[in-house]
Amino acid sequence: MADKPTKGLADVVAASTALSDIDGKAGRLFYRGYDIHDLAGRATFEETAHLLQRGKLPTREELDAFGEELARGRELGALAAANIAEIAEKQKPMEALRSLVSLSAADDPDRDSIAPDANLRKAARLTAQQPLLVAGYHAARTGGTPPEPNPELSIAGNFLLQVTGREPGAREVEIFDTCLVLHADHTMNASTFAARVCAATLSDMHSAIVAAIGTLKGPLHGGANEQVMKTLESLSPDDVARSVREKLAAHEKIMGFGHRVYKTEDPRATHLRRMSQELAEASGDDTYYRMSKEMEEVVLEEKGLYPNVDFYAATVYHYLGIPTDLFTPVFSISRMAGWTAHVIEQHADNRLIRPDSEYIGERDQKWKPIEER
Numbered sequence: 001m002a003d004k005p006t007k008g009l010a011d012v013v014a015a016s017t018a019l020s021d022i023d024g025k026a027g028r029l030f031y032r033g034y035d036i037h038d039l040a041g042r043a044t045f046e047e048t049a050h051l052l053q054r055g056k057l058p059t060r061e062e063l064d065a066f067g068e069e070l071a072r073g074r075e076l077g078a079l080a081a082a083n084i085a086e087i088a089e090k091q092k093p094m095e096a097l098r099s100l101v102s103l104s105a106a107d108d109p110d111r112d113s114i115a116p117d118a119n120l121r122k123a124a125r126l127t128a129q130q131p132l133l134v135a136g137y138h139a140a141r142t143g144g145t146p147p148e149p150n151p152e153l154s155i156a157g158n159f160l161l162q163v164t165g166r167e168p169g170a171r172e173v174e175i176f177d178t179c180l181v182l183h184a185d186h187t188m189n190a191s192t193f194a195a196r197v198c199a200a201t202l203s204d205m206h207s208a209i210v211a212a213i214g215t216l217k218g219p220l221h222g223g224a225n226e227q228v229m230k231t232l233e234s235l236s237p238d239d240v241a242r243s244v245r246e247k248l249a250a251h252e253k254i255m256g257f258g259h260r261v262y263k264t265e266d267p268r269a270t271h272l273r274r275m276s277q278e279l280a281e282a283s284g285d286d287t288y289y290r291m292s293k294e295m296e297e298v299v300l301e302e303k304g305l306y307p308n309v310d311f312y313a314a315t316v317y318h319y320l321g322i323p324t325d326l327f328t329p330v331f332s333i334s335r336m337a338g339w340t341a342h343v344i345e346q347h348a349d350n351r352l353i354r355p356d357s358e359y360i361g362e363r364d365q366k367w368k369p370i371e372e373r
């Protein structure tokens with residue numbers, strides 16, 4: 001008979017990875033040994049994707065070559081392009097991305113291979129395509145096409161350009177780029193685990209990413225950032241503390257708080273809080289930032305819970321002019337770097353992921369023909 005399961009697999013070590021590492025007690029996060037505090041605001045998202053997918057921070061030459069590869073990958077596959085308008089009409093953003101990534105596989109020249117070189121090329125193409133899919137979806141639902149990407153701009157800059165329709169300021173690009181870096185990887189989080197389970201059957205990278213997108217979508221994971229903004233919008237600025245206490249007393253979860261691994265401040269939240277404050281002050285209306293600070297104080301006091309990565313990301317994206325229902329799609333743009341790196345890692349040293357279960361159903365049931373049931 002199997003042992004008792006650990007609910008939610010808490011504290012179960014499900015894989016070995018050289019990609020990221022967390023010290024939940026100290027509130028530290030590392031990508032391939034680099035402290036997130038050293039990367040945030042210094043490494044670009046492109047450098048971070050190279051670090052995760054290709055194993056090292058790139059030299060200038062390697063970064064230029066990687067940038068060219070990303071630029072070549074920045075196009076929608078024919079099947080995705082042909083269907084994006086109808087998908088935008090019928091599906092919500094994360095559902096649409098799940099469909100569009102699946103359709104993109106049809107036009108990927110490496111779709112039938114999981115060989116290491118094919119996986120590297122697909123990882124770069126998926127990373128380049130994801131912002132285009134989100135911006136293309138957003139434009140399609142408003143009846144247009146996004147502005148042409150500017151070859152001088154980074155992934156972060158082009159995404160802001162394509163979604164807001166205006167040339168972003170240099171500091172806005174820096175801040176958004178830092179957001180992408182902060183969200184790029186996070187050990188065995190639910191969506192990454194889903195991707196690895198899929199990849200471990202020797203299925204292909206696009207299938208694993210579709211599994212990851214479906215998993216990120218839920219409000220207990222990536223979907224929380226959209227819910228944070230909706231909570232802020234639903235509260236009266238003068239009544240935050242009372243409303244939050246009331247929700248907690250009613251055993252409601254406050255989105256953007258709590259974490260399976262961090263038992264102290266999430267190091268990513270430190271950067272996001274700072275950037276939220278900066279953008280709030282620059283906008284001339286810091287209401288949502290002040291409300292967030294008040295929520296943070298109340299939830300810590302009442303429940304001992306800290307904000308997670310989704311909490312201040314919400315106001316940062318809001319101040320950057322990103323529509324609220326694109327917050328979780330933005331998370332997917334960033335996490336694509338990590339998901340694809342995990343698929344590469346899983347395929348490189350694979351064993352089927354197939355845990356056991358504890359049977360809790362009926363036993364010794366006697367068969368009855370349908371007329372007698």
Ligand SMILES: CC(=O)SCCNC(=O)CCNC(=O)[C@H](O)C(C)(C)COP(=O)(O)OP(=O)(O)OC[C@H]1O[C@@H](n2cnc3c(N)ncnc32)[C@H](O)[C@@H]1OP(=O)(O)O
Pocket residue numbers: 008219220221222224252253254255256257258259260303305308309310
């Ligand atoms: C990118 C990311 O995925 S970050 C996480 C994003 N998700 C959210 O922000 C959703 C809100 N947070 C949560 O639901 C949880 O804290 C999770 C899912 C992140 C972690 O879940 P778990 O480790 O399974 O903790 P679990 O949900 O069992 O919570 C433990 C206790 O803390 C409480 N709790 C946890 N988070 C919250 C919260 N945000 N608000 C209120 N209470 C909470 C639970 O109600 C539970 O209380 P109980 O023991 O009295 O029943």
Ligand SMILES: O=C([O-])CC(=O)C(=O)O
Pocket residue numbers: 183185186187188189190259260261308309
């Ligand atoms: O690690 C987790 O469980 C969730 C998380 O913070 C992330 O995916 O970034």
